[in-house]
Amino acid sequence: MAELPELIILSGQMDKELQSKEFDKSEFRQEKSLNLPVEEFIQKIKGKKIINAFNKGKWIFIKLSDDYHLLLNLGMGADILYYGPGKDIPSEYQCLFQFTDGSGFSCKFWWMGRAELLQDQELSQHKSTKDIAISPLDDNFTQEYFRELCKARSQIKNLILNQKKIGGIGNVYIHDILFRAKIHPQKVANTLDSNQVDNLHVIIIENLKNALDEGGLAFEKDFYGQQNGFEQDFFLVAYNEGKPCPECSNTIEKIKTGSTSSYICPNCQKL
Numbered sequence: 001m002a003e004l005p006e007l008i009i010l011s012g013q014m015d016k017e018l019q020s021k022e023f024d025k026s027e028f029r030q031e032k033s034l035n036l037p038v039e040e041f042i043q044k045i046k047g048k049k050i051i052n053a054f055n056k057g058k059w060i061f062i063k064l065s066d067d068y069h070l071l072l073n074l075g076m077g078a079d080i081l082y083y084g085p086g087k088d089i090p091s092e093y094q095c096l097f098q099f100t101d102g103s104g105f106s107c108k109f110w111w112m113g114r115a116e117l118l119q120d121q122e123l124s125q126h127k128s129t130k131d132i133a134i135s136p137l138d139d140n141f142t143q144e145y146f147r148e149l150c151k152a153r154s155q156i157k158n159l160i161l162n163q164k165k166i167g168g169i170g171n172v173y174i175h176d177i178l179f180r181a182k183i184h185p186q187k188v189a190n191t192l193d194s195n196q197v198d199n200l201h202v203i204i205i206e207n208l209k210n211a212l213d214e215g216g217l218a219f220e221k222d223f224y225g226q227q228n229g230f231e232q233d234f235f236l237v238a239y240n241e242g243k244p245c246p247e248c249s250n251t252i253e254k255i256k257t258g259s260t261s262s263y264i265c266p267n268c269q270k271l
């Protein structure tokens with residue numbers, strides 16, 4: 001599932017490739033992934049130009065002319081693929097956006113993806129995105145900000161995955177982050193001491209920055225259909241159930257933590 005590193009890469013490529021392109025025909029094969037009826041969506045987006053693209057948490061924001069935004073959410077994963085003028089259109093998709101210059105991009109959502117067209121004035125009321133918090137790679141994700149969050153009486157994993165507190169981390173990068181910090185995912189945030197909190201803050205940033213520098217998860221295709229980046233062996237404990245802990249050689253376990261699963265070393269990450 002795409003998280004902050006993959007979304008920064010994808011939205012960056014979209015920004016570079018799509019600026020000033022004008023929407024022509026669109027095609028939608030799955031109305032339930034849209035916020036408008038198909039015909040209305042097609043009619044409204046036609047003629048709008050792309051100003052820029054960026055990510056906000058796990059959403060892609062595409063700013064359009066006429067005070068509109070196209071928002072994309074990859075759900076459990078998606079192939080968002082560009083094709084140049086005259087090139088073949090990807091065959092499988094739920095959404096196809098074509099531009100007046102003959103180029104375009106398709107969205108194939110694996111599960112639960114969204115494409116929404118909103119007027120700028122509707123953004124402040126948009127339930128799914130209005131409360132998305134800053135991301136760990138934003139300048140204002142400071143030690144002070146994180147210390148404040150950790151005063152909460154919630155389990156540390158739930159806190160970090162809460163998109164209203166920190167945008168962009170899901171159930172992929174969290175495992176190695178907590179392992180490196182030697183913190184059990186169910187540890188209550190306000191029981192961590194100040195060294196643990198500050199250390200965790202540094203590790204969150206380092207971990208995501210490193211993943212971004214390495215090109216993100218190769219499993220996720222980029223805008224050009226490339227699967228660059230790293231494979232599963234990048235991870236220390238995530239998805240390594242049954243293998244030895246790289247620190248202490250104890251066996252890595254997969255445990256239930258509320259509605260999610262977690263990969264931990266039970267020796268390094270005691271509750």
Ligand SMILES: [Zn+2]
Nearest residue numbers: 245248265268
């Ligand atoms: Zn260990």
